[in-house]
Amino acid sequence: MGKITERNNDPSTVETWGAVTISPTSDVIVGSFSTWTLTFTVGTYAMDVGGGLKIGTRRQADFGHPQFDDPVADNYATVTCSRDGSHFGTYFDHRGHKRPFNGVTVVRLAGGPLYPGDTITVVLGDTSGGSRGLGVQSFPESASDFAVFLDPLSSGEYKRVYCKSPNFRILTGPSEYYSVVAPTLVQAGKPFRVQVRGNDKFGNPTPLDANGLTLDADPIVELNLSQSTGRATWLEGVILESEGVRRLDLKDGETVLATTNPIVVGNNAEEIICWGDTQAQTASTVGVGSPDEYFAYARDCAAIDFTTHQGNDFILSDDDLEEVRQAAQKHNQPGRFSAFFGWEWSGPTGTGGDRNVLFLDDEGPIFRSSHWQLWPEEVAEGAGQTEAVHARDLQARMRKYISETGKKVIMVPHIGGRRSDFEAQDPELEPVFEICSNHGVFEWRLHEFLAAGVKVGVVGASDDHTCRPGLAYPSTPEMTVLGGLGAVSTTEHSRQGIYDGMMARNCYGTTGARLYLEITANGHRMGVITTTQGPIKISGTIYGTAPIEYIALFNRSQELTRITPNPEQRNPNLIKIIWSGATHQDRGRFMKWDGGLEMTGGRITGATPLNIYTAKYGIDDWDEGHVNWRSVTSGQEEGVLLYIDGPDDALITFKAGPADLTFSVGDARKGNLRWDLGGLEQYVTASTLHTEGDICDTRFEYTDEASGDGEQAYWVRVVQTDFHRAWSSPVYLNVKS
DSSP states (O other), X not given: OOTTTSOBOOGGGHHHHEEEEEEOOSOEETTOEEOEEEEEEEOTTOBOTTOEEEEEOOTTOOOOOOBSSOTTSTTBEEEEESSTTOEEEEXXXXXXXXXXXXXXXXXXXXXXXXXXXXXEEEEETOOTTSOOXXXXXXXXXXXXXXXXXXXXXXXXXXEEOEEOSOOEEEEOOOOOEEEEEOOSEEETTOOEEEEEEEEOTTSOEEOOOEEEEEEOSXXXXXXXXXXXXXXXXXXXXXXXXXXXXXXXXXEETTEEEEEOOOEEEESOTTOEEEEEESOBOOTTTTSOSOHHHHHHIIIIISOOSEEEOOOBTTTOOHHHHHHHHHHHHHHXXXXXXXXXXXXXXXXXXXXXXXXXXXXXXXXXXXXXXXOTTOOGGGSOTTGGGGOOOSHHHHHHHHHHHHHHHOOOEEEEEOBSSSBOOGGGOOTTTOOEEEEXXXXXXXXHHHHHHHHHTOOOEEEEOOOBSSSXXXXXXXXXXXXXXXXXXXXXXXXXXXXXXXXXXXXXXXXXXXXXXXXXXXXXXXXXXXXOEEEEOSSEEEEEEEEOSSOEEEEEEEETTEEEEEEOOSOEEEOTTEEEEEEXXXXXSSTTOOEEOOEEEEEESSEEEEEEEESOOSTTOEEEEEOSSEEEEEOEESSSEEEEEEEEEOOTTOEEEEEETTEEEEEEHHHHHHSOEEEEEETEEEEEEEESEEEOSOOOEEEEEEEETTOOSEEEEEEEEEEETTSOEEEEOOEEEEEOO
16 A cells, blocks of 8 residues: 555654554454554654644544543543643544544643653543443454554654554444345346345345245245355356246245345347446555455455446555556456456546546556655656646547557546536546446436536446445445446446447446336437437336336436326325435535424324435434434435324424424425425425335336427436436437428
């Protein structure tokens, strides 16, 4: 790893800077509570008043934030010192240090200078006053620790000190539910693979023992699961004999444990759908884990068909890049798993914004947006002269590289911390964009493209930093949404085949659900750019992973029709309250909806969180008169399902985020209430209207009689009752009379 991200491995600094020990270093379980004692021994530089320590974890590690005020509360921490009279100021600073160690506990020497050999002892998760300890992060990690940074001189310059203790492991928790993943398109009578896994309460694949299970294929498959086989088990040779749409049940006796995604069984041996994740990263930059662990997780645990490692260029050393290159080459297995070598061009929005760079070979160059967090010795001599400071510079360099070598490159702009500038999109090199990721839901970007006449397709991705590409759950408030997936139609499971599918925009994006989606307009598939005559006949097929709430069909940004396969019915004692939105388009866009509601004149009989996956968020408490929660959104919908008993004149007062509103139960029973709050699609809704029925599959036809001449773009948004969404790439038609 680069100097910014790696441990201090230089023992020669111990004498002058001092060193730290961490105890214990035994394994801990995700989401548990634990206690660590960090002991720093002062070196010969001593420590001036105003100096001190910063203690941090990587920015995506959702450990509890240490606090020093309440000994009974979670995450209580204490500081002691071996020298009498010395004392400290202590606090947690969310942006107190350099990336990737942004959030740090600050231990500042406020009085009484320290001498060589003195010790500072920090207990993270001190339980002596009744605290449960420090909350452990929600995802596994093979080599975790606490980074300790020192300023002995009150200079404001902090350097990482040598740690004498080994790393410790964070392990997955016990299995709480099963998942079964199958290919979307298979051939009748031809064998295929199915993955079975257990999942802990945070969604992490986890080892488990289970005997006597069955999968209802043709014939039935019998299976046993063992912890010794790891976090997931692959079943080879699964066969379905007849054409149609199938979903296979994993059973224990007559009990259904899990059901696969829809499997379309056909006889078209030419076409497959490859599911993938077009970006995420590891400890090479701001995340955790190694490139080897990363690609293995994508293939073996997430069960996706392709991915690429995308480290931020301004922190990615040449050695890190070489490690990524070798890992991609090692894990690339045409026909089973496609691992793309690449890196993320991470220029600010003002120079074009984030885009992923994917190579079809393993020899591609790097043109960094800057070398801001790299030392000269971490990059080749003259690397500064290869900088591509603006996205247009990068595109020009890539065109030259393609022209001179005949090799292929695809780039995928996205909206992460840095928002890509849609005006800098080059559809010839950048045919798709990421419509959703752990960073949020960005349908508004598609509308920007459509308004500007830019023809692009869509995929979903995770942009995960927790070494969980393809199956990424929220970790920090910056990562508020389930990781998305891209579905690429192709004829070949290889880098070339996936490249061809994305270049043709024959792809769609989802918030992680592996539903099947196909639309055509006058017989032309998604992504096609062509000329046709009106009227335009649009056909669509959706096979969902949950009952379908609605399908919205658009021409450009105009909604033409809304299809609701399942009936809707009012339940007077069940109110669904939803909130959504973001503060703006750029970094820090996420909205905090911490708050609650009160009911007067009636009583609450139950409360269920809706679409809240962030580990440490959800409903905190409720009773007959109130519900309190913690929630954060970045374009996705979250909410609460409220079970009530009360008359029409009972009142509900909602206070969360920017909303402070009151409505009567009768108003919600009579109609659908909505409050628009400004910002970026910020709103609250309340309704007693609910989707009934269990229809997951539907086909529709619609004729646009009024398309008129000129450029049209037809696409759909699919919304399921479990809040998962999917978006097709548009079909771009130039209509002539």
